[in-house]
Amino acid sequence: MKALEEKISQEGQVLPGNVLKVGSFLNQQVDSVFLKEMAKETRRLFSGEGITKILTVEASGIAFATAVAMEFSVPMVFAKKHPSANVSGEQYSASVFSYTHKKTYNVAVTKEYLTSKDTVLITDDFLAGGNALKGLIDIANQAGAKIAGCCAEIEKGFQGGGDELRARGYRVESLAIIESMNEKGITFRK
């Protein structure tokens, strides 16, 4: 998505440790008008797949998943990372290593919110090593749901997670794929 590549080039900041800061429009501060454009593009990519649910993981994945779910007019479900008093009942769960937070989380979805009747589109803000998506794929498989594919707003192609999932046969679409980045600039995959 050309407009996203331009926005990343203009507003993104490359921080030490392969961290891309896009807090001005994509997370922490979310440009809601642009978010809707990204959601529309995601719908275009996955239309005709019979999507019944959008699946993501808290916290920064929720804004994009919400917008995509609104475009598809289907429910959005987010996996929780932390035990919570308002979660009850049996859960599907998976272990996820967070690149951003440098630790392993247990992520969980209440069983009643994901079933074998669902065709899910798994979304997230970032796709780097692919750990969050792998955890969500694991959860969708536990539920017996059909996985239509995965869509990240930004994929760090050089970290390999997206290509690993593609090699396993999953359809992975990312709205922008970064081939390389450093303090001097950002290059996108053609």
Place this chain on the structure above:
Amino acid sequence: MKALEEKISQEGQVLPGNVLKVGSFLNQQVDSVFLKEMAKETRRLFSGEGITKILTVEASGIAFATAVAMEFSVPMVFAKKHPSANVSGEQYSASVFSYTHKKTYNVAVTKEYLTSKDTVLITDDFLAGGNALKGLIDIANQAGAKIAGCCAEIEKGFQGGGDELRARGYRVESLAIIESMNEKGITFRK
């Protein structure tokens, strides 16, 4: 909002410890079609206030804030609860006790995303003791932003946080206000 009261009555479950589980449509699983209706009602309530930004706190507040921001076509900013590698720069921060998680968090917003030029609408999924909203009000005041008001999807009126903020002069609108609840049923404020 009558439709929300009906949905809470139909799908909500009262759990021990004054916990209302509405995960089937409001958090964990989010009914995106209904979410848009709630966002439209929120826009109706606060139209004409010159809102420039929607402010919330991660994680379960993000879906509602995103939908509201899309209705207003303004950015959504969420306070972060956890230190993160992709957050840099100076932060406004406040301490918040989470009723759901039974612990105190530090919540923070990067200074550049909230300024004295902003008129903010503070939103959250739940309003109970009001601690999250108080923390967000604190942050908005640190930024010198104008606070147009607060809007929660569901207020637990009997926990007093909303009325305390109203008594302090803030405009607090909640789409549904629960006056009392127990295993037998839920009563809404007239």
